Amino acid sequence: MIVATLSADDDGTIASSLRPEAERSLPRTETTIAQTKGKTILKVTASDVSAMRAALNSYLAFIRVTEDIGKLTR
Numbered sequence: 001m002i003v004a005t006l007s008a009d010d011d012g013t014i015a016s017s018l019r020p021e022a023e024r025s026l027p028r029t030e031t032t033i034a035q036t037k038g039k040t041i042l043k044v045t046a047s048d049v050s051a052m053r054a055a056l057n058s059y060l061a062f063i064r065v066t067e068d069i070g071k072l073t074r
Contacts, residue, residue: 002052003045008063010040017066018042018059029055 008014015035022031022042028051034041042059046052 001045001047002049003043004052004056005044006042006059008040008042009038010035011038012040013070014063014066015040018062021059021062026055026058027051031055031059 012035015033018033018040022033028047030045032043034043044052044055044059046055
């Protein structure tokens, strides 16, 4: 089992955009999202390295798109 935890300063935008994806079932992974004290914490647990890589690539892409949209709308 492999666990990765990412933490980002966030006003809730990243957390709310990732929540639907985290609730979706991905093969060989489990994801939780928490928000505390202005930070979003994404915890990904995977059964193997390939599953972890795929999940992290997906979540990092979602975060990047959310941040890019935020920059455009400011």
